[in-house]
Amino acid sequence: GQSLEQPSEVTAVEGAIVQINCTYQTSGFYGLSWYQQHDGGAPTFLSYNALDGLEETGRFSSFLSRSDSYGYLLLQELQMKDSASYFCAVRASRDDKIIFGKGTRLHILP
Amino acid sequence: DAEITQSPRHKITETGRQVTLACHQTWNHNNMFWYRQDLGHGLRLIHYSYGVQDTNKGEVSDGYSVSRSNTEDLPLTLESAASSQTSVYFCASRQDSNTEAFFGQGTRLTVV
Numbered sequence: 001g002q003s004l005e006q007p008s009e010v011t012a013v014e015g016a017i018v019q020i021n022c023t024y025q026t027s028g029f030y031g032l033s034w035y036q037q038h039d040g041g042a043p044t045f046l047s048y049n050a051l052d053g054l055e056e057t058g059r060f061s062s063f064l065s066r067s068d069s070y071g072y073l074l075l076q077e078l079q080m081k082d083s084a085s086y087f088c089a090v091r092a093s094r095d096d097k098i099i100f101g102k103g104t105r106l107h108i109l110p
Numbered sequence: 111d112a113e114i115t116q117s118p119r120h121k122i123t124e125t126g127r128q129v130t131l132a133c134h135q136t137w138n139h140n141n142m143f144w145y146r147q148d149l150g151h152g153l154r155l156i157h158y159s160y161g162v163q164d165t166n167k168g169e170v171s172d173g174y175s176v177s178r179s180n181t182e183d184l185p186l187t188l189e190s191a192a193s194s195q196t197s198v199y200f201c202a203s204r205q206d207s208n209t210e211a212f213f214g215q216g217t218r219l220t221v222v
Protein backbone atom coordinates (compact mmCIF):
# COMPACT_ATOMS: atom_id res chain seq x y z
CA GLY A 1 0.00 0.00 0.00
CA GLN A 2 0.88 3.64 -0.11
CA SER A 3 0.92 5.87 2.93
CA LEU A 4 1.96 9.28 4.15
CA GLU A 5 2.49 9.93 7.82
CA GLN A 6 2.37 13.34 9.44
CA PRO A 7 1.52 14.41 13.01
CA SER A 8 -2.16 15.05 13.58
CA GLU A 9 -1.60 18.21 15.62
CA VAL A 10 1.20 20.64 16.42
CA THR A 11 1.12 23.63 18.76
CA ALA A 12 3.49 26.60 18.65
CA VAL A 13 3.75 30.16 19.90
CA GLU A 14 3.25 33.27 17.79
CA GLY A 15 6.58 34.50 16.44
CA ALA A 16 8.27 31.12 16.84
CA ILE A 17 9.36 28.52 14.28
CA VAL A 18 7.60 25.21 13.72
CA GLN A 19 8.45 22.16 11.63
CA ILE A 20 5.85 19.74 10.30
CA ASN A 21 7.26 16.39 9.22
CA CYS A 22 6.05 14.00 6.58
CA THR A 23 7.27 10.49 5.88
CA TYR A 24 6.01 8.50 2.95
CA GLN A 25 5.92 4.95 1.67
CA THR A 26 4.84 4.84 -1.95
CA SER A 27 5.46 2.59 -4.94
CA GLY A 28 7.12 5.46 -6.78
CA PHE A 29 8.08 9.04 -6.13
CA TYR A 30 8.09 12.06 -8.38
CA GLY A 31 7.62 14.94 -5.95
CA LEU A 32 6.35 16.18 -2.58
CA SER A 33 3.93 19.08 -2.23
CA TRP A 34 2.53 20.99 0.72
CA TYR A 35 -0.92 22.55 0.96
CA GLN A 36 -2.52 24.79 3.55
CA GLN A 37 -6.21 24.66 4.43
CA HIS A 38 -8.05 27.03 6.75
CA ASP A 39 -11.25 25.85 8.42
CA GLY A 40 -14.08 25.88 5.91
CA GLY A 41 -11.75 26.77 3.06
CA ALA A 42 -10.11 25.10 0.11
CA PRO A 43 -6.56 23.71 0.14
CA THR A 44 -4.04 26.15 -1.30
CA PHE A 45 -0.63 25.29 -2.68
CA LEU A 46 2.46 26.19 -0.65
CA SER A 47 5.45 24.41 -2.16
CA TYR A 48 6.76 21.57 -4.28
CA ASN A 49 10.02 19.58 -4.01
CA ALA A 50 11.08 17.17 -6.69
CA LEU A 51 14.75 17.09 -5.75
CA ASP A 52 16.59 16.83 -2.44
CA GLY A 53 17.17 20.01 -0.54
CA LEU A 54 15.48 23.09 0.80
CA GLU A 55 13.06 25.33 -1.08
CA GLU A 56 12.34 28.73 0.47
CA THR A 57 9.34 30.93 -0.20
CA GLY A 58 9.10 33.83 2.19
CA ARG A 59 8.38 32.62 5.73
CA PHE A 60 7.78 29.08 4.51
CA SER A 61 10.44 26.53 3.53
CA SER A 62 10.11 22.92 2.46
CA PHE A 63 12.75 20.22 2.62
CA LEU A 64 13.03 16.85 0.92
CA SER A 65 15.28 13.83 1.42
CA ARG A 66 14.37 11.16 -1.11
CA SER A 67 16.80 8.62 0.38
CA ASP A 68 14.97 8.91 3.72
CA SER A 69 11.48 9.19 2.17
CA TYR A 70 11.07 12.26 4.32
CA GLY A 71 10.21 15.89 4.03
CA TYR A 72 9.20 18.76 6.22
CA LEU A 73 7.53 22.13 6.07
CA LEU A 74 9.16 24.88 8.11
CA LEU A 75 7.15 27.93 9.10
CA GLN A 76 9.04 30.90 10.54
CA GLU A 77 7.86 34.00 12.37
CA LEU A 78 4.54 32.38 13.04
CA GLN A 79 1.45 34.54 12.79
CA MET A 80 -2.04 33.81 14.09
CA LYS A 81 -3.26 33.57 10.49
CA ASP A 82 -1.00 30.52 10.05
CA SER A 83 -3.42 28.53 12.21
CA ALA A 84 -4.65 25.97 9.70
CA SER A 85 -4.24 22.38 8.59
CA TYR A 86 -1.21 21.47 6.50
CA PHE A 87 -1.15 18.52 4.11
CA CYS A 88 1.79 16.84 2.49
CA ALA A 89 1.07 15.20 -0.84
CA VAL A 90 3.10 12.84 -2.99
CA ARG A 91 3.02 12.33 -6.71
CA ALA A 92 3.67 8.60 -6.66
CA SER A 93 3.52 7.69 -10.32
CA ARG A 94 4.25 9.00 -13.80
CA ASP A 95 0.66 10.10 -14.14
CA ASP A 96 -0.59 13.06 -12.18
CA LYS A 97 -2.27 11.15 -9.40
CA ILE A 98 -1.48 12.79 -6.06
CA ILE A 99 -1.82 11.08 -2.67
CA PHE A 100 -2.49 13.30 0.33
CA GLY A 101 -1.56 12.77 3.96
CA LYS A 102 -4.24 13.11 6.61
CA GLY A 103 -3.10 16.59 7.55
CA THR A 104 -1.52 18.33 10.53
CA ARG A 105 -3.57 20.86 12.43
CA LEU A 106 -1.36 23.74 13.56
CA HIS A 107 -2.48 25.62 16.68
CA ILE A 108 -0.79 28.93 17.40
CA LEU A 109 -0.81 30.42 20.87
CA PRO A 110 -0.50 34.19 21.42
CA ASP B 111 -9.15 36.27 -13.35
CA ALA B 112 -9.16 32.55 -14.02
CA GLU B 113 -10.86 30.44 -11.41
CA ILE B 114 -12.37 27.10 -10.49
CA THR B 115 -15.93 27.01 -9.20
CA GLN B 116 -18.04 24.29 -7.69
CA SER B 117 -21.80 24.15 -7.41
CA PRO B 118 -23.80 23.76 -5.35
CA ARG B 119 -21.87 24.75 -2.21
CA HIS B 120 -24.27 22.80 -0.02
CA LYS B 121 -26.59 19.95 -0.92
CA ILE B 122 -28.89 17.69 1.07
CA THR B 123 -30.25 14.65 -0.71
CA GLU B 124 -32.00 11.42 0.12
CA THR B 125 -30.54 7.95 0.04
CA GLY B 126 -30.88 6.36 -3.37
CA ARG B 127 -31.14 9.56 -5.38
CA GLN B 128 -28.77 10.45 -8.19
CA VAL B 129 -26.76 13.59 -7.50
CA THR B 130 -24.42 15.56 -9.73
CA LEU B 131 -21.84 18.02 -8.44
CA ALA B 132 -20.51 20.56 -10.91
CA CYS B 133 -16.93 21.73 -11.36
CA HIS B 134 -15.93 24.42 -13.84
CA GLN B 135 -12.46 25.90 -14.41
CA THR B 136 -11.44 28.74 -16.67
CA TRP B 137 -7.66 28.13 -16.73
CA ASN B 138 -7.92 25.75 -19.65
CA HIS B 139 -6.12 23.14 -17.55
CA ASN B 140 -5.88 19.61 -18.90
CA ASN B 141 -5.83 17.81 -15.54
CA MET B 142 -8.84 17.81 -13.26
CA PHE B 143 -9.52 15.89 -10.04
CA TRP B 144 -12.27 15.12 -7.57
CA TYR B 145 -11.46 14.49 -3.91
CA ARG B 146 -13.56 13.85 -0.85
CA GLN B 147 -12.50 15.05 2.57
CA ASP B 148 -13.57 13.36 5.78
CA LEU B 149 -12.34 13.77 9.33
CA GLY B 150 -9.41 11.48 9.95
CA HIS B 151 -8.93 10.64 6.27
CA GLY B 152 -7.54 13.77 4.68
CA LEU B 153 -8.20 14.17 0.96
CA ARG B 154 -8.94 10.99 -0.96
CA LEU B 155 -8.96 10.85 -4.73
CA ILE B 156 -12.22 9.79 -6.36
CA HIS B 157 -11.70 10.29 -10.11
CA TYR B 158 -9.38 12.26 -12.34
CA SER B 159 -9.06 13.28 -15.95
CA TYR B 160 -6.14 14.29 -18.18
CA GLY B 161 -8.25 15.77 -20.95
CA VAL B 162 -11.44 15.57 -22.98
CA GLN B 163 -12.92 12.08 -23.08
CA ASP B 164 -10.34 10.82 -20.56
CA THR B 165 -11.40 9.62 -17.11
CA ASN B 166 -9.63 7.49 -14.51
CA LYS B 167 -10.55 5.91 -11.20
CA GLY B 168 -8.96 7.03 -7.98
CA GLU B 169 -8.68 5.22 -4.67
CA VAL B 170 -12.36 5.63 -3.64
CA SER B 171 -14.25 5.55 -6.94
CA ASP B 172 -17.01 3.05 -6.11
CA GLY B 173 -20.44 4.67 -6.39
CA TYR B 174 -19.12 7.68 -8.35
CA SER B 175 -18.69 8.52 -12.01
CA VAL B 176 -17.33 11.46 -14.02
CA SER B 177 -17.43 12.58 -17.63
CA ARG B 178 -15.22 15.03 -19.53
CA SER B 179 -16.93 16.38 -22.61
CA ASN B 180 -14.94 19.63 -22.68
CA THR B 181 -11.82 21.09 -21.08
CA GLU B 182 -13.62 23.31 -18.59
CA ASP B 183 -15.98 20.89 -16.82
CA LEU B 184 -15.72 17.67 -14.83
CA PRO B 185 -19.08 16.86 -13.22
CA LEU B 186 -19.14 14.21 -10.49
CA THR B 187 -22.20 11.95 -10.32
CA LEU B 188 -23.29 9.82 -7.40
CA GLU B 189 -25.36 7.13 -9.06
CA SER B 190 -27.36 6.20 -5.96
CA ALA B 191 -26.46 8.31 -2.96
CA ALA B 192 -25.59 6.52 0.28
CA SER B 193 -25.11 7.91 3.78
CA SER B 194 -21.43 6.91 3.56
CA GLN B 195 -21.06 9.49 0.81
CA THR B 196 -21.85 12.35 3.18
CA SER B 197 -18.68 14.39 2.90
CA VAL B 198 -17.06 17.57 1.62
CA TYR B 199 -16.12 17.26 -2.04
CA PHE B 200 -13.31 19.25 -3.65
CA CYS B 201 -12.58 19.67 -7.30
CA ALA B 202 -9.08 20.66 -8.41
CA SER B 203 -7.26 21.39 -11.64
CA ARG B 204 -3.71 21.91 -12.83
CA GLN B 205 -1.94 22.23 -16.14
CA ASP B 206 0.55 19.42 -15.64
CA SER B 207 2.21 17.33 -12.97
CA ASN B 208 4.85 19.90 -12.05
CA THR B 209 2.57 22.82 -11.38
CA GLU B 210 0.39 23.68 -8.45
CA ALA B 211 -3.16 22.42 -8.20
CA PHE B 212 -5.98 24.92 -7.72
CA PHE B 213 -8.95 23.82 -5.63
CA GLY B 214 -12.55 24.88 -5.75
CA GLN B 215 -14.29 26.03 -2.56
CA GLY B 216 -15.87 22.64 -1.98
CA THR B 217 -19.37 21.16 -1.88
CA ARG B 218 -20.75 19.93 1.42
CA LEU B 219 -23.03 16.99 0.62
CA THR B 220 -25.33 15.42 3.18
CA VAL B 221 -27.15 12.20 2.37
CA VAL B 222 -30.10 11.53 4.68
